[in-house]
Each structure stands twice: as C-alpha cells, then as structure tokens.
Amino acid sequence: MDDDSRTARWGQDTEVPLFAAALLFLAAYATRVLATGLPDFWRDLCWFVMLALWLVFAADYAVRWRLSGQGPRFVVSHAMLTLVVVLPLLRPLRIVPLYEEVQRRRGQPRVSLYARVISYAGLSTLLLGFSGALTVYQAERGAPGTTMHTFGDAVWWAASTLSTVGYGDVVPVTFLGRALAIVMMACGLALLGAVTGSFSGWLMRIFTRESDEEPPGS
Amino acid sequence: MDDDSRTARWGQDTEVPLFAAALLFLAAYATRVLATGLPDFWRDLCWFVMLALWLVFAADYAVRWRLSGQGPRFVVSHAMLTLVVVLPLLRPLRIVPLYEEVQRRRGQPRVSLYARVISYAGLSTLLLGFSGALTVYQAERGAPGTTMHTFGDAVWWAASTLSTVGYGDVVPVTFLGRALAIVMMACGLALLGAVTGSFSGWLMRIFTRESDEEPPGS
Amino acid sequence: MDDDSRTARWGQDTEVPLFAAALLFLAAYATRVLATGLPDFWRDLCWFVMLALWLVFAADYAVRWRLSGQGPRFVVSHAMLTLVVVLPLLRPLRIVPLYEEVQRRRGQPRVSLYARVISYAGLSTLLLGFSGALTVYQAERGAPGTTMHTFGDAVWWAASTLSTVGYGDVVPVTFLGRALAIVMMACGLALLGAVTGSFSGWLMRIFTRESDEEPPGS
Amino acid sequence: MDDDSRTARWGQDTEVPLFAAALLFLAAYATRVLATGLPDFWRDLCWFVMLALWLVFAADYAVRWRLSGQGPRFVVSHAMLTLVVVLPLLRPLRIVPLYEEVQRRRGQPRVSLYARVISYAGLSTLLLGFSGALTVYQAERGAPGTTMHTFGDAVWWAASTLSTVGYGDVVPVTFLGRALAIVMMACGLALLGAVTGSFSGWLMRIFTRESDEEPPGS
Numbered sequence: 106m107d108d109d110s111r112t113a114r115w116g117q118d119t120e121v122p123l124f125a126a127a128l129l130f131l132a133a134y135a136t137r138v139l140a141t142g143l144p145d146f147w148r149d150l151c152w153f154v155m156l157a158l159w160l161v162f163a164a165d166y167a168v169r170w171r172l173s174g175q176g177p178r179f180v181v182s183h184a185m186l187t188l189v190v191v192l193p194l195l196r197p198l199r200i201v202p203l204y205e206e207v208q209r210r211r212g213q214p215r216v217s218l219y220a221r222v223i224s225y226a227g228l229s230t231l232l233l234g235f236s237g238a239l240t241v242y243q244a245e246r247g248a249p250g251t252t253m254h255t256f257g258d259a260v261w262w263a264a265s266t267l268s269t270v271g272y273g274d275v276v277p278v279t280f281l282g283r284a285l286a287i288v289m290m291a292c293g294l295a296l297l298g299a300v301t302g303s304f305s306g307w308l309m310r311i312f313t314r315e316s317d318e319e320p321p322g323s
Numbered sequence: 324m325d326d327d328s329r330t331a332r333w334g335q336d337t338e339v340p341l342f343a344a345a346l347l348f349l350a351a352y353a354t355r356v357l358a359t360g361l362p363d364f365w366r367d368l369c370w371f372v373m374l375a376l377w378l379v380f381a382a383d384y385a386v387r388w389r390l391s392g393q394g395p396r397f398v399v400s401h402a403m404l405t406l407v408v409v410l411p412l413l414r415p416l417r418i419v420p421l422y423e424e425v426q427r428r429r430g431q432p433r434v435s436l437y438a439r440v441i442s443y444a445g446l447s448t449l450l451l452g453f454s455g456a457l458t459v460y461q462a463e464r465g466a467p468g469t470t471m472h473t474f475g476d477a478v479w480w481a482a483s484t485l486s487t488v489g490y491g492d493v494v495p496v497t498f499l500g501r502a503l504a505i506v507m508m509a510c511g512l513a514l515l516g517a518v519t520g521s522f523s524g525w526l527m528r529i530f531t532r533e534s535d536e537e538p539p540g541s
Numbered sequence: 542m543d544d545d546s547r548t549a550r551w552g553q554d555t556e557v558p559l560f561a562a563a564l565l566f567l568a569a570y571a572t573r574v575l576a577t578g579l580p581d582f583w584r585d586l587c588w589f590v591m592l593a594l595w596l597v598f599a600a601d602y603a604v605r606w607r608l609s610g611q612g613p614r615f616v617v618s619h620a621m622l623t624l625v626v627v628l629p630l631l632r633p634l635r636i637v638p639l640y641e642e643v644q645r646r647r648g649q650p651r652v653s654l655y656a657r658v659i660s661y662a663g664l665s666t667l668l669l670g671f672s673g674a675l676t677v678y679q680a681e682r683g684a685p686g687t688t689m690h691t692f693g694d695a696v697w698w699a700a701s702t703l704s705t706v707g708y709g710d711v712v713p714v715t716f717l718g719r720a721l722a723i724v725m726m727a728c729g730l731a732l733l734g735a736v737t738g739s740f741s742g743w744l745m746r747i748f749t750r751e752s753d754e755e756p757p758g759s
Numbered sequence: 760m761d762d763d764s765r766t767a768r769w770g771q772d773t774e775v776p777l778f779a780a781a782l783l784f785l786a787a788y789a790t791r792v793l794a795t796g797l798p799d800f801w802r803d804l805c806w807f808v809m810l811a812l813w814l815v816f817a818a819d820y821a822v823r824w825r826l827s828g829q830g831p832r833f834v835v836s837h838a839m840l841t842l843v844v845v846l847p848l849l850r851p852l853r854i855v856p857l858y859e860e861v862q863r864r865r866g867q868p869r870v871s872l873y874a875r876v877i878s879y880a881g882l883s884t885l886l887l888g889f890s891g892a893l894t895v896y897q898a899e900r901g902a903p904g905t906t907m908h909t910f911g912d913a914v915w916w917a918a919s920t921l922s923t924v925g926y927g928d929v930v931p932v933t934f935l936g937r938a939l940a941i942v943m944m945a946c947g948l949a950l951l952g953a954v955t956g957s958f959s960g961w962l963m964r965i966f967t968r969e970s971d972e973e974p975p976g977s
Binding site: 693700706707708710736737738740745 | 879880919920923924925927930937940941945948949951953957
C-alpha cells in the first residue's frame, strides 16, 4: 500500500521532466546524425548529453524498481519501462502516461478508448518512423551504391516502409541498414494493425450512434 | 432546443446546394490543373470560382457555428465540418449527410451499417485518390527526373499507393509531392482498414444468415 | 411459397451443370488468350463456345427472375447472380452454393463459419487472380515497353498484386491493363481482408478451445 | 479413454526430443544449402541426416495414428501433424505444444490468449521466412539475371515479402523461385493478419484495463 502510493507519487513527480529529457535525447541524437558540419566539440557534446540523459533514465528505472518491492519480476511486469531504458530513442512512447498525468492534474475526463488507442499507436508509428529514418540514414550514408542520399530520402523510405507501400525507389543496401529496417517493419506492422483496427471500430461506433440519435442535418 | 431545430433546418436546406458547390470546386481545381492549354482568362476564372466557393463554405461554417450556440468547442465537436472548410477538396466526404438528407425526404429506410461504412469509406478513398493524384501531379509535373509524365500516371500511382501495393514504377520525387504522398498514405490506410474490416464483417453476417435461413439453392 | 419451392428446385437441378459450364467458359477464354499458335478455326470455336455458354447463363438468370416473382428488385436482391451474368469469368465464385448443394444431397453437416468464409474468399481470390492475369496479359501482350512477356509473368504479377506486395518488376503499362489492374486491386483487397480477418478469428477460437478442453500433449 | 491417455502419454514423452530433431533437420538443410564449400562427404551426410530424421517423423506419425484408433479421418483431424510430416521444414511450428508440455511439467500458469496467438503466429512467420529464404535461395542461386546474390539478399527479400512491403530490389526470377514465393505470400499474409489482429485486441484490452484499475503514474 505504502509502496504503491510512493510509486504513484514518484511517477507523478517525474513523468513531465523525464518526457522533456526524452525529447532532448532524441534531439541530441538527431543533431549528431544530421549536423555533419558541426565542429567536433559540439558533436562530442551531443554524445555527452545523450550519455548523461541515459544515466538519468537508468536512475529513474532503479528507483521505480526499488519502490515497487518486486524482485526480478519487475523487468517483465514493467516491460515498456524496461524497453525504453534499453532503447532510449523509443522513450517518447511514454507519451500516454504523460498525457494521463497532465489530464489528472487538470481533472478533465479522458478521451474514448478508440481515440486513445489511435493516438497512442499513431504517435508511436510517427516516432518509430523518425528514429528509424535517423538510424538507417546513419548506417546507409556514404555506402557504395546507396539510394539514400539525404535525410529527406530516409524519411520518404521510412514512410513508404511503415505504410507497407514499399515503392523500392529508396532502399537500404548495407547489412546494418537492412537489419534495422526489418526491426522497423516488424514493429510498424503491429502498430499499423492497431491503428487501422481501432479506426474501423471507431467508424462503426460513429455510424451506429449517428443512426440512433443524431438529427440528419448534423 | 430552438437552436437545435434551427441547426437541423439549416442543414436540411443547404446540404444539397453545398454538395453541388463542392463538386464544382473540385471540377474547377481539376480544370486548372489539367487543362494546361486553356487561355489565361479561363484559368483565372477557375481560380476566382474556387475563391468564391470557398467564401460560401466559410459563410456556411460561420452560420452553423452561430446557430450551434457553442463557443470554441464547436471547432472540435464538428471536426469534419472544420476539416472540409480548411481543405475544400475533401468536402465531397460530406456525401453521407447528403445521402441521409435525400433519404429523409423520400422517407425510405437507410441501408445496413456495414453497407454504409463500406460505401462511406470506399467513396472517401476514391475521392482521396482523385484529389491526391491532382495535387501530386501539379507538384511533380515537369520536375527533373520525374516518372509521372501524364495525369494517367498520377492516377495509376494513386491507386497503387492507396492499395499499399506500391509498384514503384511511378513515384513522386519532389519534396512537396512526397509530403502530399505521405499525407495520402496516412489517410488512405485508415480508410482502407475500415473498408476491409467492414467487408469482412459483412461477409461473416451473410454466411451466418445464409446457414440459418435461406434455402440451399438461392 | 410455391414460387419459393420452384426456385429452390431449379437451383438444385441446375447448380452442378451450370458450374461445369462456368469452368468450360473460363477454359475457352484461357485457350483463346494463351494458345496463340492455334488455327483460326479453333480460336473461332472458342469464341462461339463462350457466346453459347453466355446465352445459357442468361437463360438461367431469366428463369430464376421469372420464378422469383419479383420485379426489378431481383437485380439488386440477387446481386451475385447479376454480377456473374455480366462478367461470366467470375461465375466460379458460385462454388459455395455448389458446395452446399452437393453437401445437401449427401446429408453431411456443413463446415464451420470461419472455414466457409476462408475457403470462399480464398477460392474467389484464386479465381480473381487467374482471370485478372488472363485479361491483363491479353491487354499487355506486345505493348511497347511491356515487362509482361509470358503468361507466367502475368501470374507472378497477379500474385504480387493481390497480396499487396507489389514488387514492381512486372507492371502493366497500357491504359486498359492498368484499368483492369485497379479493378483487381479493389476486389482483391476486400477479399484479402476477409481471409485474414477470418483466419485470425479461427486461430483465436482454436487457441481458446485448446486451453479449455484438450489434453496438453495433443 | 485408454487410447486417449496413451496418446497424451506418447505426446508428453516425445514432444521435446522431436522438437530437437526438427531443429536438427532445419540445421542440416541450411548447412546443405549454405555451406557450398563443404566436401561432398559432409553434404551427403546432411542429406542422410535429413532422410533419417524424416523416417523418425513418419514413425511418430504412424504411432499416433495407431494410438488414436481413428481411421482415415486422422489425416484431417490432425491436420497440423500431417502438414509437418509432409513438409518437415515447417515442423518447428509445433513449438506451441512443446511450450505447453514444458509448462505442464513446471506447473506454471499459461500466458494469456492474445500473447499465445501473437507468439505462435510471430514464431511461425519467422520460421516461414527462414525456410522460405533457404528454399528460394537454392532455386535462384546462379540463375541468369538473378538479383539474389547472397543468402543475406534472400533473407532481406523474405522480410520485405512477408511484411507485404515488397521493395522489388531483390526478386525471384526462376519459375520454381516464384512458385515458392507465392506459397510463402499466401501463408505469410494469413499469419500476419493473425499477428496484427491479436496485437490490436491486446492493445485494446491493455487500454481498457488501464483506465479501470491502474494508478495514473504506472
């Protein structure tokens, strides 16, 4: 009981600053990858910022583990927390707990189930696409025979991959680029299925409700 | 109560002329994009028609807002109305309220839920494909290295994109073309999921009913 | 009542021979398209066979309409019958009524809902792919710049299109070929959604049942 | 009753060794396909190992059939067993009975329905991709005009096919390679639909539960 309330309290106090730190982490990584013209000093700074932020994330994870009073089971029962500590680029996925924390403070009602699943999966897909474009671009840049010349090409590739359209005008050719692409496909397909499934369910509900209640001219 | 009935009345009176105006808007835009051989006078006329129609749409929006008696909440609670004012090319999406208005006058029963979702999402996909092909064609036409030489190519590209087939024989290469394509993919996937999900549900119901009621030779 | 029983009787008597006729129609069309080395006599014969079979289909449609005692409503209420009269290549879609007719005579129980939807949509997809490959091959054959040199290429194109993979190594380039391809995509996506949706539901049921009843080593 | 318990007993005793044999079969096939530099002796050995293991699988199938006391109906009622005897490369699909057998010995509770469907379909997709990449690589290797030069290319092709992305930078060109690819697409699409459908359902349940029970900071 006491542990639970202290865990909840810790979550309430840290959710907002940690989310800001996650965005800073992503920005530092993007700067390091994209701003190739920067002096070495700034590029090293980005690296140090990323390292420092990761230590903060690890410390937060340790405190939550401690407060939970669970043993090794914590790693599995809080799978998303574990994932975003190992891969900090995915940390903005915690935008949903953040949103709920902000809503709780304002005392407003939360949005409907479908809207929450769509916004969660949609934002996750967006983030996955941006992180994937960054990492694949870093792997592909300058490889012989690459078709991914600019970061714009990488974003275009990520969009055509996550939507499973797959034009094939821009494709990764290196081993690392392809391996990252396969991970991105696997995650992206599951998230996409959640978005389309929820949208279909939401549309069904709108049409059902409309036929029951609303005036025709609405 | 009075406001509601006046809103419904306004919707009943304006739905049909506004839909005609929306089709005219789309036709004017298509003419401006496709009829490149027209004298400047007619091309300017298309532009003025589009501007005038948009003012009509904006006026309709303002009247509905006023009649609703809601504050800024109206923008969110009538999200589709807001969307089709900002992007008039999508206005034919209001074909469903139009259909219901026409049905109401005739006093006929409305079709089943699945059929309405399929027809709504199917028509929206069709419209999205046509508008997308037009705007991407306008952006790509004459770009160096383009593979989209005619409007037929643009329609073929739109079909292969919205179905997520993505052959890659025709692809946008400019920044604007690719950005529009990504928006089209995002909308198209959600609509497509609604179509296939509803068709699957409809087929299930047909097979269930058939096994219960109908004679085998039907 | 009398009309209904006569309709059912007609269906029972004609389902099997009409299905044989439908397969013969498809075979004649395939022969005409693929056997380019045949003497003109045989090719003309294929054409006459197709015409004669179509007249049989039209006569069956007329008799059913008459027996139903319905007015113009028949065209809509028996939409599949109407479709397979207009496009006889799709007639084998009536494999499900055929199957039920055969089952009825044998008095065996019918298979489960999921299995029926999967088999129906799967067979329809197969047929759609074969007919689509034939017609698109006929439209593309010999077109300048075509990548569809043999019927094997056309089948490979149809498979990569219906699965929405869309490699793009073989694509239609003529107007007619692309138009047929878009129709095929639209039908294929709906059928595919039905197959994957039903398979997902069937797998869920298998896993649910397994966890309730069966011994672990089964 | 007695037959059932003996069947269950046989399943409990053989599930673990048979799964090891299935992995060995796959390893022997992979060795034969990929290790082209091996002396003939070792390649022949792989062949003999595969043959011997297949005889073991066939013997297991015969014993189960005998113990079941069923007639020819066994072939259909145990469709998965029949499939993995005919195509031993797919035998690791029996990872679910294996998992359940292991769980039964440990007396732990089984995971949730969604998680089981996702893991089953996900692992099946993974295996299908690996086996498909192996067989298609064997068919394509050295074919004139091939784009599949290394096994890495084959894996990349399999990933882009099973996810329905289909870039088209690597495609099979031989008849056998394309035929295997079509089988792989058909199986892959059904499995993929099951994965995305289950993930969507699981996400829905997580969001529903979260809104009912859990503290906001979790």
